[in-house]
Amino acid sequence: MDTLEIIGAPQSVFVRTVRLACEEKGVAYRLISANPHSQAVLAINPFGRIPVLRHGDVTLFESRAITTYVDQAFGGPALRPSGAAECARMEQWISALNAEILPTFVAYTRANYRPTLSDGSLDRTVIDPLLPKVRRHIELLAETVSTTHHLAGSHFTLADMGLMPMLAYLRGLPESGGMVLGARALASYFERHSLRPSWIATEPPPMSELAR
Ligand SMILES: N[C@@H](CCC(=O)N[C@@H](CS)C(=O)NCC(=O)O)C(=O)O
The missing domain is CATH 1.20.1050.10 (Glutathione S-transferase Yfyf (Class Pi); Chain A, domain 2)
Structure with missing residues (x-):
């Protein structure tokens, strides 16, 4: 199974949001520290903003999209209300x-x-x-x-x-x-x-x- 990678600086509020989603869901991940507009980030996000995600063949940018993926691609507690x-x-x-x-x-x-x-x-x-x-x-x-x-x-x-x-x-x-x-x-x-x-x-x- 591929390890989920979160790429971005840990001080970023948006990076912490996606890390919180992984932790709450119980999803193991690797944090790869990278600044906005660095090569590692631009390879996934044409706008250069952090965080970005890589999980096997799946690459994503925008924290909203990344947290949706974490919530829906894995088992564990739902990160959204049911109603x-x-x-x-x-x-x-x-x-x-x-x-x-x-x-x-x-x-x-x-x-x-x-x-x-x-x-x-x-x-x-x-x-x-x-x-x-x-x-x-x-x-x-x-x-x-x-x-x-x-x-x-x-x-x-x-x-x-x-x-x-x-x-x-x-x-x-x-x-x-x-x-x-x-x-x-x-x-x-x-x-x-x-x-x-x-x-x-x-x-x-x-x-x-x-x-x-
Ligand atoms: N809408 C984006 C915002 C991400 C964002 O703005 N990240 C900041 C760091 S906290 C960034 O990369 N800034 C670089 C820039 O402004 O070009 C998301 O939710 O992922």
């Missing part, structure tokens, strides 16, 4: 994360973790205008998980796997960390799911170790 409405709600949140929410969070965390000014300081002209939107998204997510502790359905699904890695970075930054703490339901959602073995097994190295 039609709840499954659609999970899809709704994955789409909303990818189209609306994560791009703001990625821009905000990137501006914090990778200072672009020549003296190495943070560019407030990038960060400050993003803060109101970061806050709104955090409040919306808190409201969504407040009753069930999940984005959809009543167990940890692909939607939660898409959100958790980004929450970890938001918690580590002064402004967004304060916002998450203040959004009590989201803070307790994070604490609850960060006890999962899949979460512990996928802890990435620090962002500072990311090859530039």
Whole structure:
């Protein structure tokens, strides 16, 4: 049986999402560390983004497609709710994360973790205008998980796997960390799911170790 390979830097939130799916499913995989736009990545993804997957003859890019493959190609616990409405709600949140929410969070965390000014300081002209939107998204997510502790359905699904890695970075930054703490339901959602073995097994190295 071919080993499933996930190719990408472990610090990437999208790489961690697909690793979480493998861990939750109980699928053995090999993580091959590679940067975006490296040869190993471009061989599979014409857009150069990570993660990409190789499993025998199957190659895939886009974390959504990769997690669907992991969920459907292997036995083990389902990573989606069984009912039609709840499954659609999970899809709704994955789409909303990818189209609306994560791009703001990625821009905000990137501006914090990778200072672009020549003296190495943070560019407030990038960060400050993003803060109101970061806050709104955090409040919306808190409201969504407040009753069930999940984005959809009543167990940890692909939607939660898409959100958790980004929450970890938001918690580590002064402004967004304060916002998450203040959004009590989201803070307790994070604490609850960060006890999962899949979460512990996928802890990435620090962002500072990311090859530039
Ligand atoms: N929609 C893609 C997003 C992947 C993505 O943006 N990955 C980042 C790393 S976290 C990347 O490769 N960035 C390189 C670039 O922006 O060109 C997915 O879900 O896989």
